[in-house]
Amino acid sequence: MWKTVYERFRRWSADGTWDRLLAHVQQHSDAVGTVDWFPGVHRLHDRAGSPARGRGPKKGQDWPGEAIGRSRGGLTTKIHLACDGHGQPLAFTLTAGNVNDCTQFEAVMAAVRIQRCGPDRPRTRPDRVAADKGYSSTKIRAYLRKRGIKAAIPERIDQINGRIRRGESLCRLDRTAYRRRNVVERCFNKLKHHKALPTRHYKTMVTLACLQLWLP
Numbered sequence: 001m002w003k004t005v006y007e008r009f010r011r012w013s014a015d016g017t018w019d020r021l022l023a024h025v026q027q028h029s030d031a032v033g034t035v036d037w038f039p040g041v042h043r044l045h046d047r048a049g050s051p052a053r054g055r056g057p058k059k060g061q062d063w064p065g066e067a068i069g070r071s072r073g074g075l076t077t078k079i080h081l082a083c084d085g086h087g088q089p090l091a092f093t094l095t096a097g098n099v100n101d102c103t104q105f106e107a108v109m110a111a112v113r114i115q116r117c118g119p120d121r122p123r124t125r126p127d128r129v130a131a132d133k134g135y136s137s138t139k140i141r142a143y144l145r146k147r148g149i150k151a152a153i154p155e156r157i158d159q160i161n162g163r164i165r166r167g168e169s170l171c172r173l174d175r176t177a178y179r180r181r182n183v184v185e186r187c188f189n190k191l192k193h194h195k196a197l198p199t200r201h202y203k204t205m206v207t208l209a210c211l212q213l214w215l216p
Contacts, residue, residue, distance in 0.1 A: 013204040022207055025214040026090070027115045030123060036085030037123070038177075040130040040184035041108055043101045044079045044191075079191075079206060080104040082112055082129075087183040087190070089210040090114070094203055101134045106143055128152060130181040141171070152177035187213070 012018055029035050076097025082090045091111035093104050114123045129144060130152040136159060144151045152174050155163075163170055194209035 009204075018204055018207045018211065022211045022214070023113075023115060025211060027117065029088070029214060030114045031117045034086070035088070035114065037126045038085035038128050038130070038180065039082045039090055039112070039126045040085075040181045041080075041082045041105060041135060042131065042181070042184040042188070043081065043104070043134075044188050078104075079188075080108050081184065081187065081191075082108045083184050083187040084126075085180060085183060087187040088213060089187055089191070092206060092210070094206065102137050102140060105131075105135055105140050109143075125149060128177055130178055130184075132181065150174075150177075152181070154178065 026035070078095050078097050078099060078101075079092055080095065080101065081092040084090055091108055091113070093107050093111065095104060109129075110124075112124055112126070116123060125147055126149060128150040133154050133156045136153050136155050141151055141153070151171075153171075154173050155171050160170060190213055191206075191209050194205070194212065
């Protein structure tokens, strides 16, 4: 029995069944108006579970289907996540734990794609994005401006001092909007209730955990 269940799970993972199920549930939620298009973007940095017999991947290598890399904390992995204003996951990427957070910002935003009912184009552009100082870079702000998305991202102190030295005006921060960034933290807390995630971040397991949060 368990062999049959595992084979079906593996087959559905390979052919994208779980991804299509998540996309369908998100589409339905958007159609009934329960998606709040004010997402936050953040990351979860966690220690990955040890592979069998205590052997980890060699330096510069990842295990198939996972995103594990070596850092000072050992074998670690990251989930980079965007969620809506209600704390429901919209899209994510997986990387090794030593990958810089801001390098995945555009990849996560590009993965936000909710199909509409009918012939209309998919919804890919939120009204505003709230993120922490780790995402305060010129490239990210330019990316958001180009797409017409408002940013609620505070500047780092070195960026503020640099602007003051150059006589430039500081970026305006909507603090009311920024306070809503905590929905991402709450989303991660709910994802951690999925028992498989704290030990090993497979893409399929994260997808299933996100799907579970969308289901009533």
